[in-house]
Amino acid sequence: MVPARMIRRIVALSFVLLAGLFVTAGPAAAHPHVWVTMTSEVVYAPDGSATGFRQAWTFDDMYSTFATQDITPKVQGQFSREELEPLAKVNIDSLKEYDYFTYGKANDQKLTFAAPVDYWLEYKDSMLVLHFTLPFAQPVRAARLSLEVFDPEYFVDFSFAEKNPVALSGAPEECKLKVVKPEEASAPNVQRLPDAMASQPDTMNYGAQFANRVLVECPGMPVSLARHGEIAQPGRAYLAPDGCQTSLGSDFRIACTSEPAEHGLRPSVSFLFRTVARRFPMRWAAWGATSTRFPASTPTRARASRRCISTRSCSTATPSSFLPARPMIPSNFPAVSAAMS
Numbered sequence: 001m002v003p004a005r006m007i008r009r010i011v012a013l014s015f016v017l018l019a020g021l022f023v024t025a026g027p028a029a030a031h032p033h034v035w036v037t038m039t040s041e042v043v044y045a046p047d048g049s050a051t052g053f054r055q056a057w058t059f060d061d062m063y064s065t066f067a068t069q070d071i072t073p074k075v076q077g078q079f080s081r082e083e084l085e086p087l088a089k090v091n092i093d094s095l096k097e098y099d100y101f102t103y104g105k106a107n108d109q110k111l112t113f114a115a116p117v118d119y120w121l122e123y124k125d126s127m128l129v130l131h132f133t134l135p136f137a138q139p140v141r142a143a144r145l146s147l148e149v150f151d152p153e154y155f156v157d158f159s160f161a162e163k164n165p166v167a168l169s170g171a172p173e174e175c176k177l178k179v180v181k182p183e184e185a186s187a188p189n190v191q192r193l194p195d196a197m198a199s200q201p202d203t204m205n206y207g208a209q210f211a212n213r214v215l216v217e218c219p220g221m222p223v224s225l226a227r228h229g230e231i232a233q234p235g236r237a238y239l240a241p242d243g244c245q246t247s248l249g250s251d252f253r254i255a256c257t258s259e260p261a262e263h264g265l266r267p268s269v270s271f272l273f274r275t276v277a278r279r280f281p282m283r284w285a286a287w288g289a290t291s292t293r294f295p296a297s298t299p300t301r302a303r304a305s306r307r308c309i310s311t312r313s314c315s316t317a318t319p320s321s322f323l324p325a326r327p328m329i330p331s332n333f334p335a336v337s338a339a340m341s
Helices: 004-012 017-023 024-031 061-068 085-101 186-196 206-210 269-279 281-293 299-311
Strands: 034-044 052-061 102-106 117-124 127-140 144-149 156-161 166-169 176-180 212-217 221-226 237-239 247-249 254-257 335-336
Touching: 034 144, 034 212, 052 061, 052 102, 052 144, 061 127, 085 102, 085 117, 085 127, 102 127, 156 212, 166 176, 247 269
Parallel strands: 034 156, 034 166, 221 237, 237 335
Antiparallel strands: 034 052, 052 127, 102 144, 117 127, 144 212, 176 212, 247 254
């Protein structure tokens, strides 16, 4: 008889039709019985934050044959996306119990995933391919991002495709991708697997040694020279070109002008901050009040910021009265800095 846990696993992955094949009792049932070949994409937003992990799992031909034998296609030997929709839903709903066999860390902190989106099945070259995207619960900006796919119990064997296994979608140019494949399980090792698992007190994470890893490293905030007419992007710092005063329009468009020098400087950070305060009075005031520690000797700045926010009379406040003494760029606000020399 198949152990109860294996039966649940078979059901969870829609492998019910394979159950009759596995009659061996004990640890031997922990051999991999299903093989999946993967391609993946790490998805990024325009602001440079990572937002999710897009995957495509190609199941082996045996599973594909058994999983589709009760589906009657309109065209013999072909299955449409609509005909496979119920099976796709069963797979996705059931995989939740097993965390979709996907695990991640951002800067060594555990990643949390939201419910899968954009999932569907296709039938290609006589094999089923499950497509789905796992969004991150919150977009992340991380110098180091690690994603792993594996079955802790090694019932399902995952491996990356030989060609183009992983890609970055929309990632900043400076981000670098590395794919780490597990060592191939040799025949002698697979034969010794039951005894090895039986001798371990915790056999539930045996499959971790066969994890397929995606590593993405992104350096700190990218920096570029501001160009006149360019729209500033969140998550990027801009250096003002020498000899021009830099300002920011309400549409986040950068302007380099020939305005006079201030305090002997062109570009001048004071000129830049003043234009930002005029264009975005409410956001600037909130920034100054919540993101900056004002020196005790300048309480009027904090009072002016609070007055601006509470009375919504920012237009009557003197911009310099709530300029932050120590600027801090929020993640949702394009960073534009004036080069001072």
